Amino acid sequence: MRVVIAEDHVLLREGLVALLRDAGIEVVAQSEDAEGLLRTLAGHRPDLAIVDVRLPPTFTDEGVRAAIEARRRWPDLAVLVLSQHVEEVYTAELLAAGGGGLGYLLKERVAEVQEFLDAVRRVADGGTAIDREVVAQLVRPGRDGGEGPLADLTPREREVLGLMAEGRSNVAIAGALVVTPGAVEKHVTSIFSKLDLPSSSEDHRRVLAVLAWLSVEADAEA
Amino acid sequence: MIPAVGQLEGDPPRPASGPGRARLTALREAGVGSLISTAAIAWIVAGAACTVAWALVGSRGYYWPVWVWAGAGAPVAAAALLRATWRIPAGPGRWAGMHAALAFVASALLTLTWLLTGRGEWLAWVLLGLGVAFAVHALLAFADRLPPRPSESALHRRVDELVRTRSGALDVQATEMRRIERDLHDGAQARLVALSLALGRAEQRLVDDPEARALVRSAREDATAALAELRDLSRGIAPPLLEERGLVTAVEALAARSPLEVRVEASVPARPDPALERAAYFVVSEALTNVVKHASTADVTVRLATVRGALVAEVLDDGPGGADPFGSGLAGLRRRVEALDGTLVVAPNSPRGSTVRAELPCGS
Secondary structure, three states: OEEEEEOOOHHHHHHHHHHHHHOOOEEEEEEOOHHHHHHHHHHHOOOEEEEEOOOOOOOOOHHHHHHHHHHHHOOOOEEEEEEOOOOHHHHHHHHHHOOOOEEEEEHHHHHOHHHHHHHHHHHHOOOEEEOHHHHHHHOOHHHHOOOOHHHHOOHHHHHHHHHHHHOOOHHHHHHHHOOOHHHHHHHHHHHHHHOOOOOOOOHHHHHHHHHHHHHHHHHHHO | OOOHHHHHOOOOOOOOOOHHHHHHHHHHHHHHHHHHHHHHHHHHHHHHHHHHHHHHHOOOOOOOHHHHHHHHHHHHHHHHHHHHHOOOOOOHHHHHHHHHHHHHHHHHHHHHHHHHOOOOOHHHHHHHHHHHHHHHHHHHHHHHHOOOOOOHHHHHHHHHHHHHHHHHHHHHHHHHHHHHHHHHHHHHHHHHHHHHHHHHHHHHHOOOOHHHHHHHHHHHHHHHHHHHHHHHHHHHHOOHHHHHHOHHHHHHHHHHHOOOEEEEEEEOOOOOOHHHHHHHHHHHHHHHHHHHHHOOOOEEEEEEEEEOOEEEEEEEEOOOOOOOOOOHHHHHHHHHHHOOOOEEEEEEOOOOOEEEEEEEEOOO
């Protein structure tokens, strides 16, 4: 796997490079700002771009804008956005910008090394990794006005929906909840029927359907 | 300063320093004093002599020495009073004092004359004239001590200046808050992320030492908790989303994070001035925190709108009420809103709950 990193903080950039190298992931280029990132991406065509949200010159949301631009230019490119604060609105904008793998995580998740590396590999494979802080906002019962399908879900189903929205596979969900994959499958079927979504056996497609429902339908019903 | 007595007496100016000058002034004061005392004694002697002469002549009818008493007494009284006025520091005050002394002696003399000569109407007019003259003099002398009456243009200038410096102070405060938020982000927060990353990597390598691994793990979790606290602190100081995407998006994010069911209705066509956005945002944020404190199960509606040139932020809840309109949180908000010429109202809703409403005039 070939990775490009855009991060202006030296300490973090070096830590991240070391972490990925330990895991056998090759960092082919590093840049310190959004323009540099887009140039590097055009030159190296990596599998994954890891992008910090705050970059020079204005240190606001350049990273998000650059990630959106990159997803538009290279639809197959996987992008993992790291930030010290995650927002629902940026999740929706990033999801809407392209079809490649997408990750949007709090920076501190890098410290949970194994989970972080799982997320990196999943995103590079075209999957999704959405921070649990964003997902918690997306699946809260009051989100669709308190009377929509979200309120009909059982607490367990809401848990499964949350893990699904984070981008995890059935097997991973089963591991996290300490149940059998069969039990997870049953919950998933029930959730999809309550949300009136066509069921799909493929993980990626399923996650995107859930996220699309959460960021569009729930808002519309509220 | 040149001694005024010396000037009056026509003496040449003297060096205005040293103990010699004070002694000289004291001597001269004493000289004038004894002169007046002598004159007073002479007056009494002359008056008494005239009275004796009057008595000896035997004309018991008309007591003519009264004119001697008055005629000779007036200059003596005037001199004594004028001397007293020298104690007043030189300047318009002393001149007014002298005027008062002379006017007093003249009035006394005239009143006596009036008493002795048929008591016509003339005295009233003369006294009125003297009084008016003195009043005009006093007014001119003390005009500078009256409270100043600033002109309207000066008031306008002052108001403009206050408005400018107040908004300047608010801008400085907002800039400071953003700087603190950035310093936190680039400093403490970044270092804590790097630290927890290093701890995470260390944890990975301690496969053979479960005890050390547990220690490192708990250290990493502490670092993560510290990061979460710093993140909340940052949002409280200068919410990044407010700066990046504006009031409506930032308030929607607030609503999404709230444990309550919060509906946001927004009709704000253009982004308001940053200072107004910040004030409105913190009004909503504080009001939501209050509702959570007092009514954990309430439904809340947040309305943001521009109405007749003002940005209006309203938070309505249907909880049991109890928001103290004078609590410290709301008092702080009120100061913040009033600094922008806005108003903050807390009112009960019917049948339950309460409304916090801030109105912030745009373009002030």
